[in-house]
Amino acid sequence: MKILNKSKLEEVLNRLGENADVYVPMSKGLQSGFYPWKSLEGGKDELMLDALNVYQPPKSVVFPQTERMYSLYQEGKGLKIEETYENDEPRVIFGARACDIKGIICMDEVFLTGGYEESFYKARRESTTIVANACYEPGPSCFCAAMGVDPLNPEGADVIIRDTGDAYIWEALTEKGEALSSTIKDLLEEKELSVPEAKPFIQQVDYDGVAEKLKGMFEHPIWDRTSEACLNCGICTYICPSCYCFDIQVKMYGHEGYRFRCWDSCMYEEYTREAGGGNPRPTGRERFRNRFLHKLEFFTERYGHPLCTGCGRCIVVCPAGINITSIISEAKEADLDA
Amino acid sequence: MNDFTQQIQDIASRLLDNGQVDVFIAWHKGQQDFQVQPYFARSADEAQNIIFNDYSIHNLSNSLLKFRDSKEKIGIVVKGCDSRGIIRLLEDNQIQRERLYIVGICCPGMKDPLQAMRDELGFNHKPESTELAAKCNDCIQPNPVIYDELLGTEQSPRVQDRFARVKEIEAMSADERYQFFEETISRCIRCYACREVCVACDCRTCIFDEMRPQWVGRENNTTDNLMYHIVKASHMAGRCIECGECERVCPVNIPLMLLNQKVIKDVNELFGPYEAGMQYVEGQKPPFSMYEESDPDDFL
Numbered sequence: 001m002k003i004l005n006k007s008k009l010e011e012v013l014n015r016l017g018e019n020a021d022v023y024v025p026m027s028k029g030l031q032s033g034f035y036p037w038k039s040l041e042g043g044k045d046e047l048m049l050d051a052l053n054v055y056q057p058p059k060s061v062v063f064p065q066t067e068r069m070y071s072l073y074q075e076g077k078g079l080k081i082e083e084t085y086e087n088d089e090p091r092v093i094f095g096a097r098a099c100d101i102k103g104i105i106c107m108d109e110v111f112l113t114g115g116y117e118e119s120f121y122k123a124r125r126e127s128t129t130i131v132a133n134a135c136y137e138p139g140p141s142c143f144c145a146a147m148g149v150d151p152l153n154p155e156g157a158d159v160i161i162r163d164t165g166d167a168y169i170w171e172a173l174t175e176k177g178e179a180l181s182s183t184i185k186d187l188l189e190e191k192e193l194s195v196p197e198a199k200p201f202i203q204q205v206d207y208d209g210v211a212e213k214l215k216g217m218f219e220h221p222i223w224d225r226t227s228e229a230c231l232n233c234g235i236c237t238y239i240c241p242s243c244y245c246f247d248i249q250v251k252m253y254g255h256e257g258y259r260f261r262c263w264d265s266c267m268y269e270e271y272t273r274e275a276g277g278g279n280p281r282p283t284g285r286e287r288f289r290n291r292f293l294h295k296l297e298f299f300t301e302r303y304g305h306p307l308c309t310g311c312g313r314c315i316v317v318c319p320a321g322i323n324i325t326s327i328i329s330e331a332k333e334a335d336l337d338a
Numbered sequence: 339m340n341d342f343t344q345q346i347q348d349i350a351s352r353l354l355d356n357g358q359v360d361v362f363i364a365w366h367k368g369q370q371d372f373q374v375q376p377y378f379a380r381s382a383d384e385a386q387n388i389i390f391n392d393y394s395i396h397n398l399s400n401s402l403l404k405f406r407d408s409k410e411k412i413g414i415v416v417k418g419c420d421s422r423g424i425i426r427l428l429e430d431n432q433i434q435r436e437r438l439y440i441v442g443i444c445c446p447g448m449k450d451p452l453q454a455m456r457d458e459l460g461f462n463h464k465p466e467s468t469e470l471a472a473k474c475n476d477c478i479q480p481n482p483v484i485y486d487e488l489l490g491t492e493q494s495p496r497v498q499d500r501f502a503r504v505k506e507i508e509a510m511s512a513d514e515r516y517q518f519f520e521e522t523i524s525r526c527i528r529c530y531a532c533r534e535v536c537v538a539c540d541c542r543t544c545i546f547d548e549m550r551p552q553w554v555g556r557e558n559n560t561t562d563n564l565m566y567h568i569v570k571a572s573h574m575a576g577r578c579i580e581c582g583e584c585e586r587v588c589p590v591n592i593p594l595m596l597l598n599q600k601v602i603k604d605v606n607e608l609f610g611p612y613e614a615g616m617q618y619v620e621g622q623k624p625p626f627s628m629y630e631e632s633d634p635d636d637f638l
Contacts, residue, residue: 027463030591031525052460055589065527065558139460140370229376231400233531235589249556262556268530270547284404316455319535319587320396321368321375 002170002181002188004161009049012184013037013094019183020090020129023061025054034058034093049095050163052139053311057100057241058093062124063107065238066262069120069248073256082256086123092180095133095161098154099144099311103241104130105156109303110244120261129176132157137199141312143325146205148305152198164193205310205325210332211300214293222334226327227288229320234265236314236322237291242307245271266290292327342390342443345489346415349441350385353413359439361405362413363398364388372454376401390415395448395471397581399423400537406432414438417445418493421482422579422615423537429615429622432540442482444490447474450586473582476500476595484618503593504600519564525590526563528556532584532594533570538577538614545569571597576605576624579615608634 004012014037016022022037025048032048033056040047048054070084104125111121132154138144144151154160158177161168170188172181181188237243247264251257264271267288272281281287299307308324315323350362366377366387374393378401379385397420405412412433416424421442427433450471457465478500480493507515530546533539545553546566554569555562578601584594606612609625625633 030466032461032463046463048463051463055456055461066556141455141459225378228378228404231531231534233534233587234529235531235587238527238529239589247556251555251557260557262558265529268547270549273549312459313461316459316461317452317589319452319531319583321373321451323368323373326369 001190001192002172003164003191003193004168004170004184004188006166006168008187009047012187015184015187016092016094016180020092022092022094023058024094025049025051025096027054031055034061034096037094049133052135052137052142053097053100053313055313055317056239057103057311057313058096059100059103059107059241059243061091061093062104062128063121063244063246066260067120069259069261071256071258072250086120088123088127090127090129091124092129092131094131096130096154097133097135097311098149098151098157099135099142099309100241101130101132101154101156102144102147102149102309103311106242106299106303106307106309107244108156129158129180130156131159131161131177131180134160134162136163136196138201138203139312140202141315142201142310143203143205143312144310145201146203146207147308147310149309162195164196167191167193169193169195203312203325205328206332207296207306207328210328211297211306213334213336214297214331215301216336217331217334218289218293220334220336221338222330223285223289226322226330227285230267230284230288230322231320232267232269232284232287233319234267235317235319237265237267238263239313239317241311241313242309266294292324295324296328296331342489343388346390346441347385347388349487350379350388350413351382353439354379354385355382358411359413360410362388363401364415365390365394365396367391370454370458372449372451372458374451390443392449393451393454395450395474395586397423397535397537397583399427400535400583402427402433402438403537403540405437406540409437411437412439413441415441415443416482416485417443417448418480418482419445419477419579419581420537421484422479423581424484425615425618426538426577426579426624427540428618429624429627430540435618438486440482440485440487442485442488444482444488444493445474445477445480446490446493447471447477447480447496452586470496471582471586473586473595476580476582478580479616483616501599501603503596504603507596507600520560522592523563523567524560526558526567526592527590528558528563528566529589531587531589532592535583535587536574537581537583538574538579545573567592567594567597571601574598575601576609576612576626577614578602 023034024037026035027046027048032054068085071082072079111118135151158174160171172178245264246261248261250259273279295307353359362379365374367389368375372393376396399420447470453467456462457467477496554565578598582595
């Protein structure tokens with residue numbers, strides 16, 4: 001098998017960086033997320049490949065928080081599109097966990113299937129190669145397996161690396177993965193190593209039948225109580241590896257300007273505000289309910305799996321201590337006649 | 339702390355049982371000890387779920403805004419800083435005093451559940467948890483300033499040099515300052531957690547949600563982010579009660595209290611002495627909600 005000795009990791013990342021923007025899990029002060037390898041400042045920032053995960057998922061590599069779509073100018077009564085900004089520069093996401101890659105697969109389904117392809121997402125996505133870091137030791141808030149994710153064999157990976165201590169086992173799975181491997185083939189070694197032993201999950205979640213059951217729970221009292229502590233901030237949606245809601249707006253300066261796309265959150269009142277002033281989700285309860293029904297019911301109905309990948313980030317970041325695994329178990333146990 | 343749990347449970351049961359309140363706002367335990375969550379008990383039975391531990395840090399006064407349009411009577415537990423939030427809401431006519439039964443706790447300082455979550459759940463390289471939450475080391479008012487019942491013994495303020503961080507920034511050159519704020523504020527992900535958790539943010543429609551006109555752009559870039567934070571900080575003038583919740587919940591560690599404290603310092607120097615929400619006097623308004631002939635106007 002091919003292996004990548006950890007002593008050669010920096011060299012590998014530098015090499016990959018010659019032809020692409022390489023995003024790696026990194027801490028920057030108290031921040032952590034997928035940041036460009038080139039931005040690593042020695043003595044200040046640290047590579048976090050050996051941590052369970054980082055705070056901000058790699059979602060923004062393929063779906064940036066703000067993305068300029070095209071610039072335009074007004075000509076008489078019409079508008080002329082000056083330039084479109086589809087970005088297909090090569091990039092590599094290095095060391096993502098299965099849960100985070102599943103988030104990208106969810107976005108693929110939304111943006112690239114169903115008879116319509118979203119060209120801005122497509123350009124970024126197709127130029128991205130994913131190196132997955134297989135996960136053998138789930139953290140206390142991890143529950144990816146319960147959501148149909150295989151942490152040991154991440155779906156959607158072009159290459160999988162497996163941490164054996166001093167070296168990673170390197171497995172290329174796709175053409176993109178092979179292409180990446182060929183650029184560093186002099187840095188890989190041939191050696192037999194045994195794969196680490198997978199540790200059991202600490203967090204137990206039973207999602208079986210929940211999507212089906214939630215169909216009958218739109219007006220269930222469970223939402224009155226579970227939503228009470230929620231502040232309706234957008235942390236959970238913005239830090240989520242699979243939340244993909246966005247808004248499209250225009251900025252004009254006189255006769256010229258540009259159109260851009262930016263993340264939006266179903267937690268905000270403005271999100272569902274209608275032009276006439278009405279709002280189908282007027283209070284926090286309806287917004288809270290929508291978030292969980294979208295994750296656990298609607299998406300599963302449409303795509304066959306939930307929009308939650310079990311990464312546990314929303315549990316870690318929520319200022320009000322809301323826990324999606326508790327919502328799943330409450331839904332599971334709820335009395336439908338209540 | 340366990341002591342407080344029992345006492346709060348007893349008070350809540352009593353009030354809910356005899357109909358003095360319809361809902362009692364405190365905390366209950368989540369899956370982990372440090373995972374404490376705001377809780378709304380509606381019966382004496384539910385009151386038994388209430389806990390108060392080292393992690394009961396949330397400023398619950400903010401939750402009163404959920405009840406501003408109802409007639410329900412509310413029991414609520416507040417620490418020193420949180421109690422100032424209640425005064426702010428009373429001054430802004432967001433809630434009526436007679437609807438509240440306030441249980442005050444002389445606060446020994448809290449731990450930050452969010453820090454513990456990051457440490458314990460594997461999202462930190464190096465542990466960051468400290469003995470007390472950062473905001474509690476800056477505490478100027480550990481004892482409740484408004485209450486119907488008081489628990490615990492009086493505590494001393496813990497702050498050493500209240501505006502130390504502000505003075506550090508003031509000492510920088512304009513360029514250094516700009517660089518500092520550009521760096522910290524460009525991190526903002528515009529999740530608005532700092533706004534939602536803030537008891538001083540009690541506007542029904544927030545300026546940042548207005549679309550016609552749209553006062554602040556929605557792009558995540560330095561310009562729009564700076565605009566958001568400058569406008570938010572100015573709106574805090576005379577209103578921030580220094581509970582520090584905004585900075586604590588910020589997922590990208592923006593030092594929001596630095597901005598708020600600068601504004602507090604300026605309001606104090608220009609319109610003061612003034613401390614928001616320290617004392618409830620019916621009809622009293624914060625400096626920016628009224629006009630006085632003697633108000634400074636050198637900048638005009």
